[in-house]
Amino acid sequence: MYHPFRYNARLMMSVVLAVVLTLSSGTAHAFTAFKQAVAESAARDADVAAFYRENGYEPVWTGPGDMDRARRKALTEALARVDDHALPAARYDADGLVSMMANARSARDLGKVEVALTKAFLEYGRDVSSGMLIPKTIDSDIVREIPRKDRKIMMQEFTASADPRGYVRSLPPMTIEYVRLMKEKLRLERLIASGGWGEKVPAGKLEPGDRGQRVVAMRNRLISMGFMQRSATATYDRALEQAVEAFQRTNGLEVDGVAGKGTVQEINRTPEHRLKSIMVAMERERWLDRSLEGREILVNLTDFSAKIYDDGKMTFRTRSVVGKDQSDRRSPEFSDVMEHMVINPTWNVPRSIATKEYLPQLKRNPNAVSYLRLVDSRGRTVNRANVNFAQYSARTFPFDMKQSPGNRNALGLVKFMFPNRHNIYLHDTPQKALFSREVRAYSHGCIRLQQPFEFAYELLAKQVDNPKDYFHSRLKTGRETKVDLEVNIPVHITYRTAFTEAKGPVQYRRDVYGRDAKIWDAMANEGVVLRAYQG
Known part of the structure; x- marks a missing residue:
C-alpha cells in the first residue's frame, strides 16, 4: 500500500544527502553561515x-x-509511522520538512533544516x-501529573x-498494554477496510428460545466479532446464549445470556467506535508513569x-464502587x-459532606x-442539645463530624491510604x-472494595508470615490501628474504556463519565484521524 510519509522519508534522506555533500566541500564561510x-x-x-x-x-x-545519517533515518522512519501511534501526522509536517530540504541551496538553508529537524x-x-x-485542560477531574522528559x-x-x-x-511506553493496544488498533483498521x-x-430484547431474523442478525454479528462459530440456525440456542455470555463478559455487562437493551446496544457498537476507544487508551497509556518491575495497584x-500487579502480571482483582456521575462526586x-x-x-x-448533606439534616432535626x-476545634465531643444548628451556614459551621470504628462505619473495617490532596482512598x-450491580x-x-480483607x-x-492472622489480630481489638507498608506501592486511578488482558479479546467498557468522548474530540481537533488500513 502506498504511504505518502514513508515515500517522503526516503525522499528526505536523498535530498539531505545531496545538500550535505555540497556543504562538506564548501568553505569556512559556509560553516559560519550554517552556524x-x-x-x-x-x-x-x-x-x-x-542545546x-x-x-x-x-x-x-x-x-x-x-551518525548524522543514522539520526535522520531514525527520525524519518518514526515520522512515517506516527499514525500507528494514534498521533496527528500533520503536527510534525513531514511534507513541510521534505519541501524545506528540497529547496535548500545554501549552508544557511541547511542550518534552518537542522533546527527544523x-x-x-x-x-x-x-x-x-x-x-x-494536557489532561487537565480536557476535564478538571483528570488531575494526573504527566512525566515530561526535559527536552x-x-x-x-x-x-x-x-x-x-x-x-x-524506546520513546513510546514500554508496556505490554501499549503493544497490545497498537495491535488492536491495526486489527480494527483492517476490519473497517473490509x-x-x-x-x-x-432494537428489542432477545432471549433463549426466540426465533427469527433478529436472532439471525445477532448470530451473524457475533460470528463476525469472533464470539461464536458459524452456524445456520435461526433459533436462540445454547451456542448463541454462550456467545452472548462471552460478549457480556468482555464488555463488563451482567452475564446472563440474555440480549437485553444494554447488551444489544453494545453489540451494535461500530468498529469505528471501538477504534476511538483504543486510540484514546493509547494516549492515556502515554500519560502513565508505570514501572515494569515491582508491585503496583491499578483502579x-x-x-x-481494583487490581494488584506484580512485575506486570495481575495477581489480585476485586470489584469496586466508584464516584457517582455528579459534578462533585466523580472519582x-x-x-x-x-x-x-x-x-x-x-x-x-469530609467537610463538603458535613456541610452540604448533614448540616441541612441537623437544622431540621438536631438528632x-x-x-x-x-x-x-479542640477535639472535644460536643453535646448536640447545646447547639443551635440554624445559626450556621456551610461556611461558618465550626464542627468536625466523626464516626467511630465499627461494622456500621461508612469506611467499613479497613481503609488503604495514599495521602493526596483529593482526599481519595480505597476502603471497605x-x-x-452495591457490588452485585452492573x-x-x-x-x-x-x-470501595468488595474484598477489602483479601486485598489487605x-x-x-510481602512483610509478614501469616497476613490473615496478623490482620485479624488487630481487627479483633476494635481499636483504630495504623499498619505501615514496608514498601510503598504506586497507585494509579485510571479510566479505560478499552484495555487488554493476558488472554482473550480486548475488553471494552462504557464511558461512564463521558471523559473519553472529550479526549477523542481533543485528539481529533489536533488532527488525529480514523483510518481504514489495508496494508
Missing part, C-alpha cells in the same frame, strides 16, 4: 537554543557523518512518550546514543475494579503512593445522623449489595 542560521532559527526555543549553544552549533542531523524530533518525542494532550536532556541523550533508531523506538461487522441487530473507574484520575492501611478506621467526614459525633463498606458508581469519590492480606503478604 549563524542555526543560532537564529533556534533563538525562540530556549531548550533548542541551549546548540552547548554543542557549538555543530550539526547533528545534517552533517556528512554516518530538531524541533520535529522533540515534538514527536514528547508526544509519543508522554502524550500529545534538552532528550536531545543530549539522543545525540549521545550509538543506536539512534533504538533510542527513538466492511466491519455487518448488519446491526434491530479502572470504567471497569469498577478523579491521578497517581500516588500507598503508604499504610488503617484497621478499624474512624470516618472523618439526625446520631451515629456521627460533633467535635470542636457496609453497603455490600454499573457501580455510587460513592462520593473514594473507591495480599498487601501484607
